[in-house]
Amino acid sequence: MTTFRIAPSILSADFARLGEEVRNVVAAGADIIHFDVMDNHYVPNLTVGPLVCQAIRPHVQVPIDVHLMVKPVDRIIPDFAKAGANIITFHPEASDHVDRSLQLIRDNGCKAGLVFNPATPLSYLDHVMDKVDMILIMSVNPGFGGQSFIPQALKKIAEARRRIDESGRDIMLEVDGGIKIDNIKAAAEAGADTFVAGSAIFGQPDYKAVIDAMRGQLASL
Ligand SMILES: O=C(CO)[C@@H](O)[C@H](O)COP(=O)(O)O
Ligand SMILES: [Fe+2]
Numbered sequence: 001m002t003t004f005r006i007a008p009s010i011l012s013a014d015f016a017r018l019g020e021e022v023r024n025v026v027a028a029g030a031d032i033i034h035f036d037v038m039d040n041h042y043v044p045n046l047t048v049g050p051l052v053c054q055a056i057r058p059h060v061q062v063p064i065d066v067h068l069m070v071k072p073v074d075r076i077i078p079d080f081a082k083a084g085a086n087i088i089t090f091h092p093e094a095s096d097h098v099d100r101s102l103q104l105i106r107d108n109g110c111k112a113g114l115v116f117n118p119a120t121p122l123s124y125l126d127h128v129m130d131k132v133d134m135i136l137i138m139s140v141n142p143g144f145g146g147q148s149f150i151p152q153a154l155k156k157i158a159e160a161r162r163r164i165d166e167s168g169r170d171i172m173l174e175v176d177g178g179i180k181i182d183n184i185k186a187a188a189e190a191g192a193d194t195f196v197a198g199s200a201i202f203g204q205p206d207y208k209a210v211i212d213a214m215r216g217q218l219a220s221l
Pocket of ligand 2: 009034035036067176196
């Protein structure tokens with residue numbers, strides 16, 4: 001039986017009350033905190049860095065999943081590991097040496113993953129499957145919360161699932177962007193097991209109601 005994980009993205013949280021927000025969303029049933037790092041260079045937006053990761057770390061026991069939308073990648077990895085990240089993912093186009101960046105994440109004690117934009121081919125995985133603990137399929141172009149799910153992502157999730165099954169390794173398959181109660185099931189049916197949701201959760205007054213409804217959609221799978 002598949003273990004499904006809900007990973008609220010703090011991008012849509014109230015940053016003035018971030019500690020309380022992450023505590024509340026974990027109390028509401030979140031399995032992972034998804035932490036979006038944007039540098040106004042690789043993506044046209046600027047968010048938060050290791051200091052903020054360190055600040056929220058004592059507030060939650062669940063894994064913190066750091067999604068790096070930065071270029072260059074390597075310089076910031078040890079800082080996030082020290083700040084309490086458990087999983088660190090990056091976009092392969094943003095690294096000159098993908099294998100080295102994956103190894104650097106693992107050498108710093110974290111799980112490592114690659115992120116695929118809608119137009120990025122999965123062939124980046126060809127020679128590094130043995131160093132990947134998470135594959136993250138973007139179902140929006142990165143840079144902003146609150147965008148609409150791009151349906152073509154479903155085919156890519158299915159292809160990533162095929163590659164994971166073929167590898168025989170235990171690799172998380174995460175989907176990120178526009179995930180809502182009404183499309184989470186389709187993403188799961190395509191093969192995703194970990195679901196980032198920012199605006200769908202933090203945009204609503206009752207986080208538990210949304211997370212429960214998402215789990216309800218997954219219950220029959
Ligand atoms: O990485 C990103 C955007 O680049 C995401 O993690 C978003 O923050 C998800 O937000 P919603 O699409 O769920 O509102
Ligand atoms: Fe993200």
